[in-house]
Amino acid sequence: MGAAENKQQQLNKKKKKQNQTQKEQQKQQMQMQMKMRCLSCEDSVIEEHQAILEELQNCPKPLDPKAQSRLQPMASFGPLRRPAWKTARRWLGDGVRGPRFTDVEGHLQKAKEFFTKPALSYPEYKQQCESLRLFAFGGVCGGCVLSLFLFPPKSSYWATWSPWQWAQYVGSCFKAAPALFATEKIETVSYQSILYPQRKVSATVPPASTVQSSPSKPVAPPKPRVLFVLGGPGAGKGTQCTNICTRFPHWSHISAGDCLRAERNDPQSKDGELINSYLKEGKIVPVEITVRLLEKAMQKDMAQGKTDFLIDGFPRNLDNVTGWEQVIGDRADVLGVLFFEATETEMEKRLLGRSATSGRVDDNLESIRKRFRTYEKETMPIVEKYKKQRMVFTVDGMQSVDEVWSHTLTKLREVEAVAVYGP
Numbered sequence: 001m002g003a004a005e006n007k008q009q010q011l012n013k014k015k016k017k018q019n020q021t022q023k024e025q026q027k028q029q030m031q032m033q034m035k036m037r038c039l040s041c042e043d044s045v046i047e048e049h050q051a052i053l054e055e056l057q058n059c060p061k062p063l064d065p066k067a068q069s070r071l072q073p074m075a076s077f078g079p080l081r082r083p084a085w086k087t088a089r090r091w092l093g094d095g096v097r098g099p100r101f102t103d104v105e106g107h108l109q110k111a112k113e114f115f116t117k118p119a120l121s122y123p124e125y126k127q128q129c130e131s132l133r134l135f136a137f138g139g140v141c142g143g144c145v146l147s148l149f150l151f152p153p154k155s156s157y158w159a160t161w162s163p164w165q166w167a168q169y170v171g172s173c174f175k176a177a178p179a180l181f182a183t184e185k186i187e188t189v190s191y192q193s194i195l196y197p198q199r200k201v202s203a204t205v206p207p208a209s210t211v212q213s214s215p216s217k218p219v220a221p222p223k224p225r226v227l228f229v230l231g232g233p234g235a236g237k238g239t240q241c242t243n244i245c246t247r248f249p250h251w252s253h254i255s256a257g258d259c260l261r262a263e264r265n266d267p268q269s270k271d272g273e274l275i276n277s278y279l280k281e282g283k284i285v286p287v288e289i290t291v292r293l294l295e296k297a298m299q300k301d302m303a304q305g306k307t308d309f310l311i312d313g314f315p316r317n318l319d320n321v322t323g324w325e326q327v328i329g330d331r332a333d334v335l336g337v338l339f340f341e342a343t344e345t346e347m348e349k350r351l352l353g354r355s356a357t358s359g360r361v362d363d364n365l366e367s368i369r370k371r372f373r374t375y376e377k378e379t380m381p382i383v384e385k386y387k388k389q390r391m392v393f394t395v396d397g398m399q400s401v402d403e404v405w406s407h408t409l410t411k412l413r414e415v416e417a418v419a420v421y422g423p
């Protein structure tokens with residue numbers, strides 16, 4: 001074998017090896033592409049790809065033009081299948097294209113058709129549903145926001161964090177914070193005015209004796225705050241008022257019924273007999289008498305440093321409301337109504353239980369039932385009136401005393417939050 005022949009052989013070998021490497025590389029490349037593409041391919045496409053690959057493996061030349069032309073589509077991602085993130089619509093066979101997302105009128109039309117025009121095909125029906133869904137979603141969200149705006153929940157969290165407080169927060173960032181400690185000497189003032197600095201100050205209600213200030217600098221006492229306590233006879237008003245006052249000494253419990261009973265028992269009172277007859281019949285005593293007694297009791301307790309009052313069992317009718325407004329008016333801040341809810345059956349059971357020890361002339365079945373009727377007819381409309389003004393804090397009075405107490409506490413915090421931050 002000559003040298004030239006040898007050289008030719010070596011060249012051939014080298015060329016063959018180069019061809020093989022090139023073919024191997026192409027095969028690997030194709031396999032990679034297949035792997036990528038076939039992840040999202042239908043079975044028929046996969047089969048097609050496999051056939052092409054086999055063809056390529058058996059192909060004697062590095063890249064047969066026929067194979068190349070068939071492999072071309074595989075190299076480009078376009079025509080066969082888009083990646084999932086590029087797919088605007090799932091392919092459910094719906095050839096019907098709906099209005100664009102921003103085309104409100106178009107969607108409204110489709111949504112209307114849901115009720116008016118029976119769909120002729122599944123895609124049409126689907127489009128109607130999709131358009132209707134937009135309005136249903138918008139309506140529900142809008143309704144929720146509107147109802148939160150119109151009827152904000154009576155929760156201290158809401159009072160503190162609701163969106164309409166945010167502007168206030170932003171504003172407060174640019175204001176100097178109130179001093180943490182007193183900036184001047186305080187002679188004698190209820191700690192309530194420190195706890196609730198927002199409270200307006202009244203110079204009229206409390207008699208001068210309740211405030212001992214230095215002669216040079218009189219300190220006006222805070223305006224008394226009043227929380228009316230209502231609920232059926234035996235709902236547990238008195239029991240929970242006692243709990244509140246035991247735990248929070250700034251609250252004073254004034255029961256309208258107790259005031260009337262004390263007045264009736266006072267031999268000096270000119271109203272004793274009249275009051276007794278009203279009590280026995282479960283009727284509501286004329287408001288002039290009741291409000292006078294309430295004011296007297298409040299002034300007595302204010303002298304002891306009380307500033308917040310639970311007025312239990314009042315106002316019981318519209319006359320009571322008017323009488324209060326005329327006599328007390330804005331000399332006190334009414335925070336709302338703490339309302340205890342319980343069924344008549346439960347209340348009757350409790351009152352009959354209490355009759356064994358209460359000594360009350362009205363704790364007998366006949367008076368109890370009369371009181372229920374008066375309550376339904378005259379007091380419930382007052383509760384409804386305050387409810388309309390969003391001033392009622394309702395407590396479920398049907399549970400055990402302890403459970404009712406825990407619920408009462410929650411409501412009391414709401415009352416405080418609303419009083420401080422506003423409704």
Ligand SMILES: Nc1ncnc2c1ncn2[C@@H]1O[C@H](COP(=O)(O)OP(=O)(O)OP(=O)(O)O)[C@@H](O)[C@H]1O
Binds near residue numbers: 238353399400402
């Ligand atoms: N949650 C309760 N479960 C069971 N018994 C209760 C509960 N709360 C109060 N009672 C009892 O029921 C009776 C009536 O309670 P309470 O005097 O507090 O009611 P009231 O609403 O103030 O009644 P009234 O309007 O007649 O003054 C009492 O004997 C009390 O111990």
Ligand SMILES: O=c1ccn([C@@H]2O[C@H](COP(=O)(O)O)[C@@H](O)[C@H]2O)c(=O)[nH]1
Binds near residue numbers: 282284312
């Ligand atoms: O504002 C009021 C409160 C009470 N009465 C009369 O007193 C009894 C008993 O009241 P209780 O709240 O149950 O202690 C009630 O039936 C009324 O007759 C009233 O006239 N006005």
